[in-house]
Amino acid sequence: MNKINMKIFVRRIFFHILSRFVLGVTIFSIVLMVIGYLVDDVIKSFANYEVFKFMDYNKSILFPVIWLLGCFTILVWHWIKTIKYIAIVAEASNSLINSDEEIIHFPLILKEMEDQMNNLRVHVLRKEQIAKEAEQRKNDLVIYLAHDLKTPLTSVIGYLTLLRDEQQISDELKERYVSISLEKAERLEDLINEFFEITRFSLSNLTLELSSVNLTRMLEQIAYEFRPMLAPKNLKCDLKAPSDVMIKCDVKKMERVFDNLMRNAINYSFEDSSITITLSxxxxxxxxxxxxxxxxxxxxxxxxxxxxxxxxxxxxxSKTGGAGLGLAIAKEIVQLHKGTITAFSKSDVIEFEVFIPVGL
Structure with a gap:
């Protein structure tokens, strides 16, 4: 609830209680006047009795005192009711802290706050659920990665041992063993990098170091550097960009965004297809x-x-087994640049759109 709405809400509660208080006092005053009129006739009828004589003599003081006491009682009653409203809201706040899944119910006058607190409760529960799921996925990934580290490491040790122990080994077989060892070592490096990626994302707060950069040249360089990764699937990369587009950004972090998007595109592309980068x-x-x-x-x-x-x-x-952090990190970096990143997919086309505003 923003400040303007809160002011309106408090003002509404105040006028609601004030109107009820005024109405109560008005009704009490009318009832007291009617009772006073009736009692006045009774007093006159029994004026010979001391009690009624006393009441008749002091009625100019007695009825105002009764009226004031009645008004005070009505005021206290509404004051207690206001405190009950505060207690109800405070108790509901505890349910938010304790992640209570029960729906919050308020009196009708607090309906607006009831709706907003229920929405907040749903939002909090959703955030907690997302955090738990992310933590569980992280734990699962660490377990999987730890297990996966054994396989390439065992292969590397095995083939290097063969190369060391085998005295009579052909050059062809030696080349094959070295090639397999190198492939497994590279896979081992990828897995270790994933461990570091998880640690960096969990422990570091990203900050920007802004500078001007030729975005067109940056994209041309990235497209060129990814050529070796395109070859296994026979992919092509097509860059459509105006010449010399200049922006202000954190160059290294923005390169990481484009790097993650390119890797994602390569991993999930059909063979013999193309990747298109469009800049406007x-x-x-x-x-x-x-x-x-x-x-x-x-x-x-x-x-x-x-x-x-x-x-x-x-x-x-081994082809797509990443830690699941690339796109999450890309989104965080883009948002730090006050931009947006969105994903679309339809009819076997996957598209990621990044917008970076001017004036950072």
Whole structure:
């Protein structure tokens, strides 16, 4: 609830209680006047009795005192009711802290606050659930990675042992053993890097070091550097960009965004297809699109694709077995630049769109 709404809400509660108090006093005053009129006749009828004589003599003081006591009683009653409202809200706040899943119910006058606190409760519970799921995925990934480290390490040790112990080994077999050892060692390096990636993401707070950069040249360089990774699937990278587009950004971190998007596009592209990078610019900022042809991502997965440790493929393979942090880190970096990153997928086309505003 923002400040303006809170002021309106408090003012509404105040006038509600004030109107009830005024109404109560008015009704009490009318009733007291009627009772006073009736009692006055009774007093006159029994004026010979001392009690009624006393009441008749002091009625000018007695009835105002009764009226004041009645008004005070009505005021205290409404004051207690206000305190009860505060107690109800405080108790509901405890349910938010304790993650109570029960729906909050307030009196009708507090309906607006009831709705907002229930919305907040749902939001808090959702955040907690996301955090638990992310932590569980992280723990699972650490377990999987620790297990996966054994396989390439065992292979490297095995083949190097063969190279050391085998005296009569052909050059062809030696080359094959070295090639396999190198492949397994590279896989081992990837797994270790994933461990470091998890640690860096968990412990570091990203900050920006802004500078001007030629975005067109940066994209050209990235497209060129990824050529070796395109070859195994026979992929092509097509860059469509105006010349010399300048932006202000953290160059290293933005390179990491584009690197993660390119790796993602390569991992989930069909063989013999193409990856297209499109750059456009207007007065509000620059827009980049990374498009590739691959299996359509279901909507429910598309909504979670930027979550920490979330992976599209649950099976861990050497081709796509990342830690599930690349897109989460990319989103955080883009948001630090006050930009947006969104994902689309339809008809076997996957597209990531990044917008970076001007005036950082």
């Amino acid at each position: 610019q207007d007065e509000s900022g620059v827009k980049l699109k990374f498009s590739n042809y691959g299996n359509t991502i279901p909507e429910e997965k598309l909504q979670r694709i930027f979550e920490q440790f979330y992976r599209l493929d649950t099976a861990r393979t």
